[in-house]
Amino acid sequence: MREDGPAICDGKNYIIIKGSFMKLAKLKTQKQCQLGRASVDVAGLLGHPVGTQFRLHSGGGKQRLMRPEPVEHTEDLADAIAADESAADNRNLLANQTSQAMTKERIMEMREQGATGKEIVTTIVDNSTSFQGKTEFSQAKYVRKKQKKYFEFISVQEPTVRLVASMYYMQDPLKIMNLRVDSLSQLLTACSVRPGGRYLVLESGCLAVTVAAVLERLGGHGHLVHLFQGGTPQSAEAQADETVATDRETVAPNGETAQTAAESPKAAADGIPSSGGGGDVTTTDGGGDVVPDGGDDVTPATEEPTAATAEETEGTEAQESRKRRLSGSQTETSERKSKYARTRCEDSELALNMLSSKDMDGLLLCCRQHPVNLLRYLLRFLAVSRPFTVFCPYKEPLLECYFAMKAEGCIMLKVTETWLRNYQVLPERTHPEINMSGGGGYILSGFKVDRSLNRAAVTD
Amino acid sequence: MSFKEYKTHVEMGDTVILYLNIKNIHAITVTEEVKNKKGNMVPNIFQTVYGALKVKDLVGMKYGSQVQMTRGWAFALHPTPELWTLTLPHRTQILYTPDISIVLTQLELRPGSVVCEAGTGSGSLSHAILRTIAPTGHLHTFDFHEQRSRLAAEEFSAHGVGDYVTARHRDVCGEGFDLDSVADAVFLDLPRPYDAVPFAKQALKKSGGRICSFSPCIEQVQKTCDSLRKHGFTELQTLECLQREFQVRKSVMSVFDLSQPPTDGSADGDERPSKKAAMEERPREVLTGIPLTTMPGHTGFLTFATLPPVMTSAT
Known part of the structure; x- marks a missing residue:
């Protein structure tokens, strides 16, 4: 967060936004960045401040390598293309297939010749016989619809939790258990995540979005113990962690992040690391419900995440912060690269030690498994007067959890969902958007308290 | 002093959240004496539906434990910004946690962020922002109401978060933030947010940042969006969130x-129709x-936007 802002660097992950399309990509000088059918020349993006908007110029040729040029403003063609005439209403508008004189072939031809989006859309408008007969608003809508297809502006953004979570949700809500970004936000406040705190997060099946979100809020101050099922966190999870948490420069010294596998919760609880502290991990019964590794299909551009990002970690912050995260290969990489790195085994031990004091500041569950037993078990690691929260794509398991936690004496139990509606705001055309998400998952929250009556506070 | 970080036991001066039941939660400051209506100092006794509580007796108690009162008991909870939002003294309408949660995420707040907020109001959002940006960030909060601004400042320091916040009495719509290129994010909850947009732009860092405007009425949203577009903000998004x-x-x-x-019924030859x-x-x-039979159906529209980095002539 320097005053002049960080520049777009070689080898780091960024979110590329093109209209309503988002993509997580690792930018490398030698490579191109694929955006749909077009590819962008990465060299032209590097060195500009993060957040810069670029206009893509068609390079022509077969490869269609787009050349980015930084611009101050993007252009809304609906403003630029204004017809001289427009109708008062649509009474004379006829629905037929003859109103557009341009053919697909001619448009493709224009594209290959390197025409800009504006030129193409202008040509399409000029060749529409019905355009003049549309109302002013309808014309703008028409142009915007066409513009979407020939949109030529992109922006390169820091991969923050806001963008990463929205991107995953947009690609496929089920990939992250329908965890919409507003639900994620509620989880973080329901758990009152604050820097310096110690949080126990059980996550499986959300591409580590919740882990990354808690890490972002800790900002290098505090601790996070990540419980997960299986031997190593999924590569996609590790990647989300890396992407969001370590690519930032805000990670301050003295922060530590420990993760451990759930050594079948039993072992973890007794503080006994099973066989060598994390090498092999017992999976819970009937688990096996492992999320497909999103790494490849979600983010084709970020292959080999471990080596490069680990290097980044060592280079900029690890020496001070000893910030560590794991996955078998990452740990190996780190061992080779830094004497400061903790091994996976040490990581597990640290996490188990932390848990054994049973005074975590927050408990967050977001998992594919039925949460009731996990929650009942993990509650013991939470300090009193601290919040816990459970996310579930279904309401019913949370109702069971509600009664289980009531039986444990917890207070302020609440089962909620949030309802999110986006609006189109345009002069005289403001209304809710036509489509909205039907649901973003359910949340149970509550506080753990001590019910052994305190003798010291008896009043008169 | 209890908002700064978690602690285990109640100390003098702490704010304690007294939980009696889900509809009866209070924030109390632990002092030996309080001023009564006549301005005299009297022992601090807090009256509840379950009887009286001698507030100083809370000192030394473990947070999260039960408190015995004359006709029942309560829990003494550690304060969090979310519990504060439920219990704070209302000087204005306030933002509630569902909206606050979205604001924190959408403004991308994290430790180290510098935030401008107008107006301060009752400090509901301010406490949540402070929790999120401490210990390395800073909140500049403004209110055109002198007393509100002063009371909020007093609360911040009483809660131990005074170091992370500057509360000022100032009319942002007319005079601006008096800040140049320092903020990562700006939050506007004003009657005329569109007038503050150019000042918000000035307050944001040259490397760009995020802005949020909260307005209950769609007319304000309309004008704010026009103003944001005019001043070069991108990624405009207006949304509404209900819990x-x-x-x-x-x-x-x-x-x-x-x-x-x-x-039965037909078996015993009874002519009357069977009850079953x-x-x-x-x-x-x-x-x-x-679902609850009634619920809050509208709080306000949240408009978010991004200010892209300022282009330097070199590039």
């Missing part, structure tokens, strides 16, 4: 099977969550 709470119930429903003949018109099976227990 639906479910009452969790175990309910028993009787079950009938109309396809089976009644079990159909076969009744064992009642079924249903575990369910039902």
Whole structure:
């Protein structure tokens, strides 16, 4: 967060936004960045401040390598293309297939010749016989619809939790258990995540979005113990962690992040690391419900995440912060690269030690498994007067959890969902958007308290 | 002093959240004496539906434990910004946690962020921002109401977060933030947010940042969006978020099977129609969550936007 802002660097992950399309990509000088059918020349993006908007110029040729040029403003063609005439209403508008004189072939031809989006859309408008007969608003809508297809502006953004979570949700809500970004936000406040705190997060099946979100809020101050099922966190999870948490420069010294596998919760609880502290991990019964590794299909551009990002970690912050995260290969990489790195085994031990004091500041569950037993078990690691929260794509398991936690004496139990509606705001055309998400998952929250009556506070 | 970080035991001067039941939660400051209506100092006794509490007796108690009162007991909870939002003294309308949560995420706040907020109001959002940006960030908060601004500043320092915040009495719409290129994010909750947009732009860092405007009325949103577009903000998004709470119930429903003949009535030759018109099976227990009969249906529209970095002539 320097005053002049960080520049777009070689080898780091960024979110590329093109209209309503988002993509997580690792930018490398030698490579191109694929955006749909077009590819962008990465060299032209590097060195500009993060957040810069670029206009893509068609390079022509077969490869269609787009050349980015930084611009101050993007252009809304609906403003630029204004017809001289427009109708008062649509009474004379006829629905037929003859109103557009341009053919697909001619448009493709224009594209290959390197025409800009504006030129193409202008040509399409000029060749529409019905355009003049549309109302002013309808014309703008028409142009915007066409513009979407020939949109030529992109922006390169820091991969923050806001963008990463929205991107995953947009690609496929089920990939992250329908965890919409507003639900994620509620989880973080329901758990009152604050820097310096110690949080126990059980996550499986959300591409580590919740882990990354808690890490972002800790900002290098505090601790996070990540419980997960299986031997190593999924590569996609590790990647989300890396992407969001370590690519930032805000990670301050003295922060530590420990993760451990759930050594079948039993072992973890007794503080006994099973066989060598994390090498092999017992999976819970009937688990096996492992999320497909999103790494490849979600983010084709970020292959080999471990080596490069680990290097980044060592280079900029690890020496001070000893910030560590794991996955078998990452740990190996780190061992080779830094004497400061903790091994996976040490990581597990640290996490188990932390848990054994049973005074975590927050408990967050977001998992594919039925949460009731996990929650009942993990509650013991939470300090009193601290919040816990459970996310579930279904309401019913949370109702069971509600009664289980009531039986444990917890207070302020609440089962909620949030309802999110986006609006189109345009002069005289403001209304809710036509489509909205039907649901973003359910949340149970509550506080753990001590019910052994305190003798010291008896009043008169 | 208890907002700064978690601690285990109540100390003098702490703010304690006294939980009696879900509808009865209070924030109390632990002092030996308080001023009464006549301005005299009297022992600090807090009256509740479960009887009186000598507030100084809370000192030394473990947070999260039970407090005995004359006619029942309560829990002494550690304050969090979310509990504060439920219990704070209202000097204005306030933002509630569902909206606050979205604001924190969408403004990308994290430790180290520098934030400008106008107006301060009752400090509900301010406390949540402070929790999120401490210990390395800073909040500049403004209110055009002198007393509100002063009371908020007093609260911040009483809560131990005074170092992370500057509360000023200032009319942002007319005079601006008096800050140049320092902020990562700006939050506007003003009657005329569109007038503050150019000042917000000035307050944001040259490397760009995020802005949020909260308005209850769509007319304000309309004008704010126009203003944001005019001043070069991108990624405009206006949304509304409501929290639906479910009452969790175990309910028993009787079950009938109309396809089976009644079990009694016709057997003893009685001419009157049977009371049991159909076969009744064992009642079924249903575990369910039902929506509240009334819920907040509107709080405000949240408009978010991004200010891209300022282009330097070199590039």
